[in-house]
Amino acid sequence: QKEVEQNSGPLSVPEGAIASLNCTYSDRGSQSFFWYRQYSGKSPELIMFIYSNGDKEDGRFTAQLNKASQYVSLLIRDSQPSDSATYLCAGEGGTSYGKLTFGQGTILTVHP
Amino acid sequence: GAVVSQHPSWVICKSGTSVKIECRSLDFQATTMFWYRQFPKQSLMLMATSNEGSKATYEQGVEKDKFLINHASLTLSTLTVTSAHPEDSSFYICSAQDINYGYTFGSGTRLTVV
Numbered sequence: 664q665k666e667v668e669q670n671s672g673p674l675s676v677p678e679g680a681i682a683s684l685n686c687t688y689s690d691r692g693s694q695s696f697f698w699y700r701q702y703s704g705k706s707p708e709l710i711m712f713i714y715s716n717g718d719k720e721d722g723r724f725t726a727q728l729n730k731a732s733q734y735v736s737l738l739i740r741d742s743q744p745s746d747s748a749t750y751l752c753a754g755e756g757g758t759s760y761g762k763l764t765f766g767q768g769t770i771l772t773v774h775p
Numbered sequence: 776g777a778v779v780s781q782h783p784s785w786v787i788c789k790s791g792t793s794v795k796i797e798c799r800s801l802d803f804q805a806t807t808m809f810w811y812r813q814f815p816k817q818s819l820m821l822m823a824t825s826n827e828g829s830k831a832t833y834e835q836g837v838e839k840d841k842f843l844i845n846h847a848s849l850t851l852s853t854l855t856v857t858s859a860h861p862e863d864s865s866f867y868i869c870s871a872q873d874i875n876y877g878y879t880f881g882s883g884t885r886l887t888v889v
Contacts (some may be wrong), residue, residue, distance in 0.1 A: 696879070699880075704885075705882070706868050706880040706881060706883040707880050709877065712877060721820075751819070761807065762824055763821070763878060765821075766823070768818050
């Protein structure tokens with residue numbers, strides 16, 4: 664079982680819709696979770712991180728963490744074509760103390 | 776915010792030669808740097824964790840004699856791919872850890888071995 668798992672997608676949503684990206688993790692010791700966006704041929708860019716149960720909002724992005732269910736999600740409201748990219752979920756802590764363990768990424772396409 | 780500079784952005788080398796990739800933290804001191812490799816349509820795989828002034832810690836399956844890592848200062852880490860072969864062709868990305876900004880990634884290096 665992979666430590667961090669994401670639906671590889673691709674996920675396709677119309678412009679203006681809400682895109683929902685999901686991630687599960689197996690290591691209960693994981694403490695912090697990061698969402699990165701990666702455009703083709705580029706390195707990852709941090710969208711946001713979360714370490715407390717519940718929701719964390721930043722502009723059009725909301726991260727949700729449920730430690731009991733070992734589940735992390737990222738919601739993108741009012742999706743734009745420029746949001747089309749691969750979204751990477753990463754966990755830190757537990758067996759990954761002091762480093763990030765990445766999921767396989769979810770490809771998101773926002774079509775006009 | 777924290778900025779990490781990585782050079783070169785792309786390199787083509789002949790099979791059997793060595794290639795050095797540099798990773799610099801420009802506006803902060805990074806006690807820990809990370810090196811990742813990413814093959815097409817795959818996620819980032821951690822190769823090694825580099826701590827300033829000490830030997831790097833390699834992930835399982837990564838050949839330490841092939842991928843030489845040096846972290847001689849708090850702002851510079853280098854990855855040298857020795858005796859490169861076509862299967863080493865990949866996207867190599869470094870990351871530096873900062874107490875204020877978490878993990879910041881370099882722009883990546885596209886290595887093609889011909």
